[in-house]
Amino acid sequence: xxxxxxxxxxxxxxxxxxxxxxxxxxxxxxxxxxxxxxxxxxxxxxxxxxxxxxxxxxxxxxxxxxxxxxxxxxxxxxxxxxxxxxxxxxxxxxxxxxxxxxxxxxxxxxxxxxxxxxxxxxxxxxxxxxxxxxxxxxxxxxxxxxxxxxxxxxxxxxxxxxxxxxxxxxxxxxxxxxxxxxxxxxxxxxxxxxxxxxxxxxxxxxxxxxxxxxxxxxxxxxxxxxxxxxxxxxxxxxxxxxxxxxxxxxxxxxxxxxxxxxxxxxxxxxxxxxxxxxxxxxxxxxxxxxxxxxxxxxxxxxxxxxxxxxxxxxxxxxxxxxxxxxxxxxxxxxxxxxxxxxxxxxxxxxxxxxxxxxxxxxxxxxxxxxxxxxxxxxxxxxxxxxxxxxxxxxxxxxxxxxxxxxxxxxxxxxxxxxxxxxxxxxxxxxxxxxxxxxxxxxxxxxxxxxxxxxxxxxxxxxxxx
Amino acid sequence: xxxxxxxxxxxxxxxxxxxxxxxxxxxxxxxxxxxxxxxxxxxxxxxxxxxxxxxxxxxxxxxxxxxxxxxxxxxxxxxxxxxxxxxxxxxxxxxxxxxxxxxxxxxxxxxxxxxxxxxxxxxxxxxxxxxxxxxxxxxxxxxxxxxxxxxxxxxxxxxxxxxxxxxxxxxxxxxxxxxxxxxxxxxxxxxxxxxxxxxxxxxxxxxxxxxxxxxxxxxxxxxxxxxxxxxxxxxxxxxxxxxxxxxxxxxxxxxxxxxxxxxxxxxxxxxxxxxxxxxxxxxxxxxxxxxx
Numbered sequence: 001x002x003x004x005x006x007x008x009x010x011x012x013x014x015x016x017x018x019x020x021x022x023x024x025x026x027x028x029x030x031x032x033x034x035x036x037x038x039x040x041x042x043x044x045x046x047x048x049x050x051x052x053x054x055x056x057x058x059x060x061x062x063x064x065x066x067x068x069x070x071x072x073x074x075x076x077x078x079x080x081x082x083x084x085x086x087x088x089x090x091x092x093x094x095x096x097x098x099x100x101x102x103x104x105x106x107x108x109x110x111x112x113x114x115x116x117x118x119x120x121x122x123x124x125x126x127x128x129x130x131x132x133x134x135x136x137x138x139x140x141x142x143x144x145x146x147x148x149x150x151x152x153x154x155x156x157x158x159x160x161x162x163x164x165x166x167x168x169x170x171x172x173x174x175x176x177x178x179x180x181x182x183x184x185x186x187x188x189x190x191x192x193x194x195x196x197x198x199x200x201x202x203x204x205x206x207x208x209x210x211x212x213x214x215x216x217x218x219x220x221x222x223x224x225x226x227x228x229x230x231x232x233x234x235x236x237x238x239x240x241x242x243x244x245x246x247x248x249x250x251x252x253x254x255x256x257x258x259x260x261x262x263x264x265x266x267x268x269x270x271x272x273x274x275x276x277x278x279x280x281x282x283x284x285x286x287x288x289x290x291x292x293x294x295x296x297x298x299x300x301x302x303x304x305x306x307x308x309x310x311x312x313x314x315x316x317x318x319x320x321x322x323x324x325x326x327x328x329x330x331x332x333x334x335x336x337x338x339x340x341x342x343x344x345x346x347x348x349x350x351x352x353x354x355x356x357x358x359x360x361x362x363x364x365x366x367x368x369x370x371x372x373x374x375x376x377x378x379x380x381x382x383x384x385x386x387x388x389x390x391x392x393x394x395x396x397x398x399x400x401x402x403x404x405x406x407x408x409x410x411x412x413x414x415x416x417x418x419x420x421x422x423x424x425x426x427x428x429x430x431x432x433x434x435x436x437x438x439x440x441x442x443x444x445x446x447x448x449x450x451x452x453x454x455x456x457x458x459x460x461x462x463x464x465x
Numbered sequence: 466x467x468x469x470x471x472x473x474x475x476x477x478x479x480x481x482x483x484x485x486x487x488x489x490x491x492x493x494x495x496x497x498x499x500x501x502x503x504x505x506x507x508x509x510x511x512x513x514x515x516x517x518x519x520x521x522x523x524x525x526x527x528x529x530x531x532x533x534x535x536x537x538x539x540x541x542x543x544x545x546x547x548x549x550x551x552x553x554x555x556x557x558x559x560x561x562x563x564x565x566x567x568x569x570x571x572x573x574x575x576x577x578x579x580x581x582x583x584x585x586x587x588x589x590x591x592x593x594x595x596x597x598x599x600x601x602x603x604x605x606x607x608x609x610x611x612x613x614x615x616x617x618x619x620x621x622x623x624x625x626x627x628x629x630x631x632x633x634x635x636x637x638x639x640x641x642x643x644x645x646x647x648x649x650x651x652x653x654x655x656x657x658x659x660x661x662x663x664x665x666x667x668x669x670x671x672x673x674x675x676x677x678x679x680x681x682x683x684x685x686x687x688x689x690x691x692x693x694x695x696x697x698x699x700x701x702x703x704x705x706x707x708x709x710x711x712x713x714x715x716x717x718x719x720x721x722x723x724x725x726x727x728x729x730x731x732x733x734x735x736x737x738x739x740x741x742x743x744x745x746x747x748x749x750x751x752x753x754x755x756x757x
Contacts, residue, residue, distance in 0.1 A: 180688075210466075210549050215552065215553055216488050240692070240694045249723055249727065251730045252730075257693050258693035261688060267506075272506045274537070275508045349726040396691050396709075398690070
C-alpha cells in the first residue's frame with residue numbers, strides 16, 4: 001500500500017545565493033529521499049503517467065525497483081525507453097506530462113517522477129561507467145549530423161546494434177542545445193552532459209567537431225563520397241526569431257541564442273574566457289518559454305535587474321513551472337500581458353527604453369491558448385539598457401538547401417514521417433529540425449525511432465543486393 | 466588537426482598563417498570565411514579565407530593583430546595547432562555561379578584595403594583561372610603596410626594607392642578608382658573588401674560612377690552558422706545575417722552606419738581585455754583585482 005506522506009521536498013541552493021552563481025539550483029534527491037518518495041507511488045493498474053510520457057517510460061515499474069533499492073534494475077527499466085534520464089529528469093516539463101497526469105495530483109501533490117528519474121540517471125552515470133563496451137560491428141556505417149539529444153539517442157542505439165557511427169558537430173563542443181542553450185545552473189555540463197556523451201563514445205561512436213554539414217561536407221558527399229549507408233539529421237532548430245519591430249538592431253538588443261551561447265558555450269562569465277558578453281544594468285527579456293527563463297536568470301546572475309515581458313498571462317507561460325518558480329524566487333520581475341512595440345535608442349544607438357502596450361486575453365487560437373489582444377492607447381515605456389529576444393527558433397535551412405531531394409515543410413522543417421524517413425532515400429531526420437523547437441524527450445524519442453528505421457532500411461537494402 | 470604549416474610576417478602586425486584543414490580546403494570557394502578559436506578559452510573569430518589548396522589540404526589566413534583574440538591567433542607558431550577551425554562558412558561570391566559568357570561580359574574591379582586585401586586574392590585568382598584579368602586596386606596607409614601585391618600582380622592588373630604617397634597613387638582607393646574611370650576604363654562590378662569605412666565610401670563612389678558594388682562585411686559573430694544573430698545587418702531595409710546570407714552583399718543597399726555601430730558593440734570589453742593582456746605580458750600582476 002502506498003505511503004500517504006506528503007511529497008518529499010527536494011533540496012535546493014538558496015535563492016539569494018544562487019542568483020549570483022552558475023551552480024546547479026536543485027541538488028536532487030539522495031538515495032534515502034528517493035526511496036521514501038518512491039513509496040508514494042500507487043502503482044496504478046492503468047498508469048496514466050506512462051501514457052502521458054512522450055516515450056512511454058514504464059514509470060511505476062522503475063519506481064517499484066527504486067523503492068526496493070535496486071537502482072540498477074530501475075535504470076534498466078528506464079533505459080528500455082529513454083537514453084538520457086539524468087537530462088530529461090532535469091529538463092522535461094513533468095507538470096504537463098507524467099506528473100501532470102498522476103492520480104495523486106488530483107487531490108494533493110503528484111509523485112516527483114522527474115526527480116526520481118534524475119536520481120536513477122545520475123546514479124547510473126556514476127556507477128555504470130564500465131558497462132556497455134563497444135559491441136561487435138556489423139560492417140555498416142551511419143553518419144549522424146549534430147550532437148544534440150536526438151543525435152545522441154540515435155547514435156547510441158545504432159552503435160548498440162553494431163553500426164559504426166560517426167557524429168559530425170558544427171560547433172567546437174558536443175551536445176547541441178544541451179551545451180549552447182541550457183545554462184549550467186539547470187543542467188551541469190561537466191557532471192552530466194559530458195558524461196552522457198562519454199557513455200555514447202564508449203559504445204564506439206566517434207565524434208568530429210567543427211564540421212558544418214552543408215558547408216564543410218554535405219549530406220550528398222557523406223553518402224556518395226564517404227560511403228555511409230545512411231545519414232541521420234538531428235541538427236535542431238537553431239535559427240533565432242526576432243519580432244520585426246523598430247529598433248531591433250540597436251546596440252544592446254540580442255537574440256536569447258546569442259546571449260546564452262556567449263554565457264553557456266563560450267563561458268563568457270568566466271574571467272579566463274576571451275568571449276565578451278554585454279549584460280547591462282536593466283535587462284528586459286521578451287518571451288515566456290524556457291529559453292526566456294534561462295536568459296533572464298543568466299542576466300540576473302551576471303548582475304542585472306532582469307524582467308520578463310510576456311504578451312499573455314501567467315497561466316499561458318510555456319516555460320516549465322519549476323523554472324518560473326525558481327525565477328521568481330531569484331527576484332526576476334514578471335510583466336505579463338505586455339507586448340513590446342518599439343525599442344528606443346539613445347543618440348549613440350544603444351538601447352534606452354522599450355515601448356510596450358498592455359494586452360488582454362481574447363478567444364482561444366489554434367494552439368488552444370487565449371490569444372492576446374492589444375488594449376488601445378495603453379502604451380508605456382520600460383527603461384532598460386539591454387533587450388533579449390526569446391521568441392522561439394526555427395530550423396537552420398543550410399542542410400535542407402544543400403541536400404538534393406530533401407523536402408521541407410512550409411515552416412522550413414525537414415519533412416519526415418513518424419520514424420524519421422525523409423523524402424530522400426537513406427536520409428533520416430528527427431528532433432527539432434523536424435518538429436520545430438520542442439523538448440529534449442521528444443527529440444530523444446525521435447532519434448531512437450529513426451535508429452530502428454535506419455536499421456530496417458540498411459538490412460532491407462542489403463537483402464536486395 | 467589544424468596544425469600551422471607556415472607563418473610569415475607580411476607587414477607591421479599582419480601575419481600570414483597557413484593551416485592544415487583538408488575538409489575546408491576541399492570545399493572552400495572565393496568569398497567564404499572560417500571561424501578560428503586559437504585555444505580552449507579562445508573567442509570564435511571569423512576570418513576570411515585568403516587562399517586554399519586542395520592538393521596539400523591547407524587554407525591560408527591573414528590576420529592583423531588588434532585585440533586579444535587576433536593576437537592569440539598570430540602568436541601561434543609553425544608546428545602548433547589552433548583549437549578549432551570551422552568552415553568554409555557563408556555564401557561563395559556571386560561570380561562563382563555565373564555562366565562563362567556572363568563572366569566574360571562583366572568587367573571587374575577589386576578594391577582591397579589593409580588586411581582586407583588578402584581575401585581579394587582568391588577571388589581575383591579564381592577569375593584568372595577562368596581566363597579573366599580583373600583590375601585590382603590595393604590601398605594601404607603607406608608602402609610598409611601593403612600586402613599581397615606580388616601575388617595579385619600575377620593574377621590581375623594591379624594598381625596601388627597609399628595614403629602618404631610612398632608608393633603608387635597618392636590618395637584613397639576611391640580617388641584612384643575615379644581616376645581609372647576618368648582615364649577611360651569601364652567597369653561593371655566593383656568588389657570591395659576592407660575596413661567598413663572604406664567599403665562605405667567605395668559604395669558611395671561606385672553609385673556615383675554607375676558601377677555595381679559588392680562588399681564583404683566583417684560583422685561580429687559567435688557561431689557563424691546562423692544561430693546567434695550577432696551579425697545582423699540591414700540590407701535594402703531588411704535584416705540579414707552576415708554569416709549565412711552574406712558575407713557579401715550589395716554595397717549600395719547596406720546600412721553602413723548601423724553596421725559600424727554594431728561592430729563596436731563590445732569595444733569597451735575588448736579594450737579592457739587587451740589592456741589586461743598587455744599588463745600581464747609586461748609582467749604586471751594587479752594587486753587590487755582589476756584584472757578580474
